[in-house]
Amino acid sequence: MTSDMTARVLRLLSLLQTRREWAGADLAERLDVTVRTVRRDIDRLRELGYPVDSARGHAGGYRLTSGTDLPPLLLDDEEAIAIAVALRSAAGGLTGIEETALRALAKLEQVLPRRLRGQVTAVQTSLAGITWEERGPRADPALLATLAVACRDHEIITFDYTTRRNPANRRRAEPCHLVDSGGLWYLVAHDTDKDDWRLFRLDRISDAVPTGRRVPPRPVPGDDPAAFVASRLSAAPTRHRAVATVHASADHVRARTRGLASRLTPIDEHTCRLDASDDHLPRIAQTLAGLDSDYTLDADTDPETIDHLRTTAHRTLRALS
Structure with a gap:
């Protein structure tokens, strides 16, 4: 009996979600019950948090409206x-x-x-x-979903991780947060083997497997996952060095350099210094070209970067001439 009532109430909810307004008689006919039973089932939905409005009279009816909280949807x-x-x-x-x-x-x-x-x-x-602009490797949506569940449930996971210098090796970690920085996804997690916080790029993670073991939530250093990622990225070594003094305000440059806020240093109201270093030379050229401002390269910009920027500039000039 209870299961029949539950199924009927769910069916009623489904009907209310398909039409703006229902007459009580129409609902009773669809559900093969009396109008009085419909009224009782409407009251049950209201007790469960579903905001159902009703109008009395011959032309009256029921409709599902917006409420203060989002109830479950069918x-x-x-x-x-x-x-x-x-x-x-x-x-x-x-x-x-x-x-x-x-x-x-x-x-x-x-x-x-x-x-x-x-x-x-x-x-x-x-x-x-x-894709009009390539921002770097993209993460697998299935992996994102797996890690999101592990973060939500505070469940330890194991996975293979490949770095630029080392082949894949098995890691075990307590996942905490997923952070997107400039189109690259990062997992903030506590490495159980090293007993320390680590940052893992998702495009370098493979074969992620939940262990079924859940642990109490662990606060990220500084209680700000995004700031933690930014600080680690700004300290991480890059293959190509490129530092520029930009003749524009820090706010102007920040709006045009997604993911590089931690590498931006204001000098005065009209000048700032940007560390555009990267592992990918074309991305450095793209970042500098997108500044929409004049800039000068600092002395510690490496020669390979300067050669690439010079080649790119000459290619553009040849195209114009």
Whole structure:
């Protein structure tokens, strides 16, 4: 009896989500119950936090309205697929909502039926987009979802990690936060073997496996994951050195150099110093070209960087002439 009532209330909720307003008699007919039973089920939905408005009289009816909190939603197969694909796309490239999208995706994929997971993967792999600006290696959305769940549940994970100098080796860590910096994703985690905080680039992580062991949440040094990532990145060595004195305010340059805020030093109101060092020479040229301001390269910029910038400038001049 209870299961029948639960199924009927869920069916009622699904109907209310498909139309702006329902007459009580129409709902009763759809559910094969009396109008009085519909009224009782509406009251049950209200007790569960669903804001259902009603109008009395012959032309009265019921409608689901907005409330102060978001109650659980019922999705059909097509709606669930559309939302999962949209969340995966957001996690891959829309600035400012990536981690929120990942948390939502983790919740959805946890309850998504197996038959729908295959459809989501098929749709995602069939879609193509145009990338106008290459910001570096992209992380695998499936890996992002796995790590997002581990961060949320404070679950220890193991994975293979490859660095620029060393081949892949197995790591074990307590994941804490995912941070996007200039198009590159980083995992902030506490390395259990080294007993220290570490920063892992997601494009260098493979074969991530949750262990099933959960631990109490561990606060990030400084209680600011983004600041922790920025401080580690600014201290990390790069292959190519490029430091420029820019004849523009720090705010002007900051707005045009995504992910380099920690490498920007104001000199005065109209001048600042930017460390545009990078492992990729074309990215240095792209960063400097995007400043939309005059600049001079400092003496500690390495010769290889200067040669690349000179070659790029000559190529542009030849094209213009």
